[in-house]
Amino acid sequence: MKSITQFSIYMGIALATVLSACSKSEEVTFIPPDIPTSNPITSDTIPAFAKGTLLANHTYTILQDVTVKAGDTLFAQPGVVVKVMNNAQVIVEGVLKLEGTKSAPVSFDSDTHQPGSWGGFHCNSAQAVTILWTHVDNTGGPDPTGSARPSLTIKAPIVVDIEDSWFSNGQDDLMAISGGAKITILRNTITSSGKADGEGINLKGAVTGDVAYNVIYSQAGSGVKLETSKSAPLPQTEVNVYNNTLLSNGWRRGAAEPGRGVSVGLNAIGHIYNNIIVNCYQGIEIFTDADATKTTYDNNLFYATSDTYTDNTVTPAVSIVLKDNFYPSDGVGKRQPNDLVSTGVGNMDPKFKQFTGVFAAPNGAPLAADLSLQQGSPALGHGNSKYNVDMGAYTSDGKGNQHTNN
Structure with a gap:
């Protein structure tokens, strides 16, 4: 009996050790599911009506608009490269899986x-959208009227999972999602979109979910925007916006409608924590007209690398005092007890490892930065622990953004 008891104890300790190791590895390892090849697409040109699997490490060309019909799936394996010509777009009525x-x-x-x-991805009637470890660049080509198209649109009550991906150089909204979608938007890098207008992540119409650990840089408008439909105020848009690093947003649209790091309006609810907001036209x-009673926010860091910056989008140009715009006076948002709010250059500097301090970069300009935090950053250890003990997209526990070079 004694030997059996000892054996049970040893096995229990061993099992606990294994489970502990698994738990630790899960924090930093992202392993996509192993999906078998189905209906492989072997032609170098993706057909006008596409379904099946784009094969690993293969290069494809799109020559015309491509449609994924309802009930069909377009699945891309690792290493797929797609070259799009002739201002074509991908229209998804079925399932899109880029993994x-x-x-x-x-x-x-x-x-x-x-x-x-x-033209980007138009998934307004899609059945599901998954985008993992994918580059989506230079979208927003004009529609037949000449207007720029959003890079990714969704208008359906579906599951949307966008993680660890890169989006750059769109011409309007980078992501425009509505229709009651359930979203998970994690650890992405979104740069330099919107030629003169457009948000980084624009969520409306009863969207719910999480936007976290993203880097959002140099959007013409706001980094993250939450609203509920004017025609259908219920159910409400309600999104957790936490641990994002939002840089240099709002300047290309300028004074006509200043862009923010995060904005909440039109009966929407936001839960906004642990974000680092630097050099944005306005902060939060x-x-x-937001649901300010249910909206919660705190533990956000606000900083600017200059006390003032000149907005040249209007005539005459206007000088903007950045600290006055961290919580704009025309809104109802107020500084919260655990916010870190800079009073001038050097105060509450988040101490990125590398950032040039740019304000108004042109559309298409790359982000050359290392936004991980130096030791001694005030953002370390000052987050709301419900989300993370640190602020910003790069956290000391390794759960944050996985892109080493932005």
């Missing part, structure tokens, strides 16, 4: 590699 890996991401770009040179705006 790259850290070592072999998927890539969609135009043949010219110029901002606004292809809770509009008077």
Whole structure:
């Protein structure tokens, strides 16, 4: 009996050790599911009506609009490269699954590699959208009326999972999601979208879920925008917006409608914590028509690398005092007890490892930065622990953004 008891104890300790090791590895390892090849697409040109599997490490070309019909799936394996020509777009009525890996991401770009040179993904009636470890670049090509198209649109009550991906150089909204979608938008890098207008992540119409650990840089408008439909105020949009790093947003749209790091309006509810907001035209705006009673926010860091910056989008130009715009006076948002709010250059500097301090970068300008935090950053250890003990997209526990070079 004694030997059996001892054996049970040893086995229990061993099992606990294994489970503990698994738990630790899960914090930093992202392993996509192993999905078998189905209906492989072997032609180098993706057909106008597409379904099946884009094969790993294969390069494909799109020559015309591509439609994924309802009931069909377009699945991309790791390492797929898609070159889009002729301002084509991908229209998804079925399921879109782009599943790259850290070592072999998927890539969609135009043949010219110029901002606004292809139409992006239009998933308004899609059945599910999954985008993992994927580059989506230079979207926003004009529609038949000449208007720029959003890079990714969804208008359906579906599951949307967008993680660990890169989006750059769109011409309007980078992501425009509505229709009651259930979203998970984690650890992405979104840069330099919106030629003169457009938000980084624009969520409306009863969208719910999480936006976290993203880097959002140089959007023409706001980094993250939450609203509920004017025509259907219920159910409400309600989103957790936490541990994002939001840089240099709002300047290309300028004074006509200043862009914010995060904005909440039109009966929407936001839970906004642990974000680092630097050099944005405005910081966090809770509009008077937001559901301010249910909206919660705190533990956000606000900083600017200059006390003032000149907005040249209007005539005459206006000088903006950045600290006055961290919580704009025309909104109902107020500084919270655990916010870190800079009073001037050097005070509450988040201490990124590398950031040039840019304000108004042109559409298409790359982000050259290392936004992980130096030791001694005030953002370390000052987060709301419900989300993370640290602030910003790069956290000391390794759960945050996995992109080493932005």
